[in-house]
Structures are given as structure tokens and as C-alpha cells.
Amino acid sequence: MNQYDVAPLEGITGYVFRGVHHRHFPGVRKYYIPFIEPKPNAKKIFTGRELGDILPEHNEGIPVVPQILTNKWEDFLWTAGHLQEYGYTEINWNVGCPAKTVVSKNRGSGFLAFPEEIDEFLYRVFEKTDLKISVKTRIGRDAAEEFDQLLEIYEKYPLEELVVHPRTQKDFYGNTPDLDAFEKAAKCRKFPIIYNGDIQTAEDLKRIQTRFPDITRYMMGRGVLRNPQLIENLQQSTLPDKQRIWNFLDDLEEVYSRELSGETVVLFKLKEIWCYMIKLFDNPGKQAGKLKKAKHLSDYKQAARLIFEECEIKENDIYSNC
Ligand SMILES: Cc1cc2nc3c(=O)[nH]c(=O)nc-3n(C[C@H](O)[C@H](O)[C@H](O)COP(=O)(O)O)c2cc1C
Structure with a gap:
């Protein structure tokens, strides 16, 4: 049976987001916490955002995995040690981030251009910790051909899992995921492989599954923002339910309003989700514009409600094609 994770x-x-999502749509195997950057020389171990994300009281009953973004094994171990103090037993290493500010420092997917250093990093980490270590990788920095050597290195270590987003750093989020490159990972028998990239509907999943029938673990990011019910829909072969998605959104607004200070910040958070969710609806036209321009939560809510009331959900026939 397939298992589904929510991407960081x-x-x-x-x-x-994770707390509200888990309450409305349980069934996610793991939620990956967005990246934490080691700060061994700073006064505080974690930023406010990072600490909020990892505090056990914020994640009660929710399966979460923290992620570290660094190219220094000493810093990885230092931060991992502090995460262990909060009770975490699995840590994910980010060698996928394509952002220029990250890549220019040879971190994230920028580090993929240095396979010997990746080897050294993993050697040191596995030598010095008994934590479970998983890796989230792209297939290379500049070209998919880099993936052969990277895979060979990953296979030397007892990774908990390897999440593969089959794009290079150069692809950023453009081009389509390189399934020929992913096929190399799909053949790996050393540790479980998780497919990640562009799964937004049951049809997208079907396409991957047909080609890689042995892959049963999937990670979804933007697809879950577009349709927060996506994982449940895939598990139960159901269609998106407007009322349930609305309830989720309503709850999210309420919790953001409680946790964040100021209407503007809450509005920003909700509009960010709508950048993805708007694609779930047919012809949201005028209301989409109003939602984008809304300066107050009341205007936002009115536009959002009208989109839910007036627009059809796009994939009402997805299962007929699968
Ligand atoms: C806004 C945004 C923030 C992201 N933040 C992270 C992150 O903190 N760590 C990480 O490994 N990947 C991050 N990613 C990449 C996603 O986890 C995921 O690999 C990518 O979006 C492809 O999967 P998808 O097509 O299912 O969204 C981010 C992507 C986006 C669009």
C-alpha cells in the first residue's frame, strides 16, 4: 500500500499548517519540517521560527521529521544533537534546495557538485551518530548525469530513506521531473526511495506508479497546498470535498489569527496558500483578483467564500481516467 508524506x-x-492539516486530514505518514540552518556561533541555537516548528507541544501526535540544511558535518551533528534533546530520532538532510542564496554557498543542491565532500559528510555523520538519517536530494546541480555518482555515494550508507526530487538545481521548478534519472534510484535496494515532484492529482500519481510499480512512498508539497485533501483522496479514491477543504481553510485562518500578531501577517499566510489552491478551481477569475488584492480578512473571506460557492473543482473526473 502506498504511503504519503507532506514535503517541507x-x-x-x-x-x-501541519497541526490544522493533521486534524482535518489525518493519514499522512510523515510531515517534514522546513529546513533548519545550524548556527553554532550564534547566541540562540534555533531562530523563533525554527523553535516554534520543533517544540514537542506544537507537534503532539503528529509524525514530524526535522530537516537540516548545511554542508558542514560538524554543524549538522551539532544541530542534530540539539534536536535529539527535543526527542527527535530521525533527521533529514537537505541537499535539494535550489535557492541562489543557498547554492552560492555550496549548500542545498549546490553541494551536489561536490560528490567527494558529500561522501565525507555522510561518512562522518554515520560514524558519529546513531540517529536515523534520511536525505532529500535533487539529481544534480548542473546535469542529470551527476546522479549516477551521487547515487553510488548514497548507497554506501545506511540511509533511513532517500527522497528524490528528479530535477537539477538548474531546473529550479521548471522543466518536467526527469523520470529516466529517477529510474536509477528506483532500482536501489539498499534503502527505501521516496518519489517527490509535481504530484497534484491522481493522474499524476498514476503516471509515476505505472512506470515504477515498486515505488510505494511519495512526498507531496505544492499538490497538498492546491488540494489539502489530496492525500486522503488518493488513499480512498475520493474526490475533493469543497466543504471539508473550506472547513480546513477556516480553521487555518482561526489558528493563524491566534498564533500570529496582526491581520496583515495572517492575510499574507493565507494568500500564499491561495497561490496554489486557486488552481483547484475552474474559472475563479474576478474573485481570484479580489482575493489577491484584499487588504482585510473580511474582504479576503468574502472572495474565498464566493470562489468555493461559484467555481467547480477542476478534477471531478480524475478517477475516470485512471
Ligand atoms: C515555497 C517552497 C518552500 C520549500 N521549502 C523547502 C524546504 O524547507 N526544504 C526542502 O527540502 N524543500 C523545500 N521545498 C521543496 C519541496 O519540499 C519539494 O521538494 C518541491 O516543491 C517539489 O515537490 P512538489 O512538486 O510536490 O511541490 C520548497 C518548495 C517551495 C515551493
Whole structure:
């Protein structure tokens, strides 16, 4: 049976989103916490955002995995040690982030251009910790050909899992996921492989499953923002239910309003989700514009309600095609 994870989306899938999502749509195997950057020389171990994300009281009953973004094994172990103090037993390593500010420092997917250093990093980490370590990787920095050597290195270590987003850093979020490159990972028998990239509907999943019948673990990010019910729909072969998605959104607004200070910040958070959710609806036209321009929660809510009332959900026939 397939298992589904929610991808880390920095600025979006923080503890508020995860808590509300888990309450409305349980069934996610793991939620990955957006990346934490080690700060061994700073006064505070974690930023306010990072601490909010990892506090056990913010994640009660929710299966979460923290993620670290660094190219220094000493810093990884230092931060992992502090995460262990909060009770975490599995840590994910980010070698996928394509952001220029990250890549320019040879971190995230920028580190993929240094396979020997990746080897050294993993060697040191596995030598010095008994934590479970999973890796979230792209297939290379500049070209998919880099993936052969990277895979060879990953296979030397007892990774808990390997999440593969089959794009290079250069692809950013453009082009389509490179399934020929992913096929190399799909053949791996050393540890479980998780497919990640562009799964938004049952049809998208079907396409991947047909080609890779042995892959049963999937991670979804933007697809869950577009349709928060996506994972449940896939598990139960159901269609998105407007009322349930509305209830989720309503609850999210309430919890953000409680946890964040100021209407503007709450509005920003909700509009960010709507950048993705708007794609779930047919012809949201005028109301989409109003929602985008809303300066107050009341205007936002009115536009959002009208979209839910007036627009059809796009994929009402997805299962007929699968
Ligand atoms: C806004 C945004 C923030 C992201 N933040 C992170 C992050 O903190 N850590 C990470 O590994 N990937 C991050 N990603 C990448 C996603 O986890 C995921 O790999 C990517 O979106 C592809 O999957 P999808 O097509 O299912 O969204 C981010 C992506 C987006 C769009």
C-alpha cells in the first residue's frame, strides 16, 4: 500500500499548517519540517521560527521529521544533537534546495557538485551518530548525469530513506521531473526511495506508479497546498470535498489569527496558500483578483467564500481516467 508524506515548504508548512492539516486530514505518514540552518556561533541555537516548528507541544501526535540544511558535518551533528534533546530520532538532510542564496554557498543542491565532500559528510555523520538519517536530494546541480555518482555515494550508507526530487538545481521548478534519472534510484535496494515532484492529482500519481510499480512512498508539497485533501483522496479514491477543504481553510485562518500578531501577517499566510489552491478551481477569475488584492480578512473571506460557492473543482473526473 502506498504511503504519503507532506514535503517541507519553508514559510508555509510550519507547525500551524501541519497541526490544522493533521486534524482535518489525518493519514499522512510523515510531515517534514522546513529546513533548519545550524548556527553554532550564534547566541540562540534555533531562530523563533525554527523553535516554534520543533517544540514537542506544537507537534503532539503528529509524525514530524526535522530537516537540516548545511554542508558542514560538524554543524549538522551539532544541530542534530540539539534536536535529539527535543526527542527527535530521525533527521533529514537537505541537499535539494535550489535557492541562489543557498547554492552560492555550496549548500542545498549546490553541494551536489561536490560528490567527494558529500561522501565525507555522510561518512562522518554515520560514524558519529546513531540517529536515523534520511536525505532529500535533487539529481544534480548542473546535469542529470551527476546522479549516477551521487547515487553510488548514497548507497554506501545506511540511509533511513532517500527522497528524490528528479530535477537539477538548474531546473529550479521548471522543466518536467526527469523520470529516466529517477529510474536509477528506483532500482536501489539498499534503502527505501521516496518519489517527490509535481504530484497534484491522481493522474499524476498514476503516471509515476505505472512506470515504477515498486515505488510505494511519495512526498507531496505544492499538490497538498492546491488540494489539502489530496492525500486522503488518493488513499480512498475520493474526490475533493469543497466543504471539508473550506472547513480546513477556516480553521487555518482561526489558528493563524491566534498564533500570529496582526491581520496583515495572517492575510499574507493565507494568500500564499491561495497561490496554489486557486488552481483547484475552474474559472475563479474576478474573485481570484479580489482575493489577491484584499487588504482585510473580511474582504479576503468574502472572495474565498464566493470562489468555493461559484467555481467547480477542476478534477471531478480524475478517477475516470485512471
Ligand atoms: C515555497 C517552497 C518552500 C520549500 N521549502 C523547502 C524546504 O524547507 N526544504 C526542502 O527540502 N524543500 C523545500 N521545498 C521543496 C519541496 O519540499 C519539494 O521538494 C518541491 O516543491 C517539489 O515537490 P512538489 O512538486 O510536490 O511541490 C520548497 C518548495 C517551495 C515551493
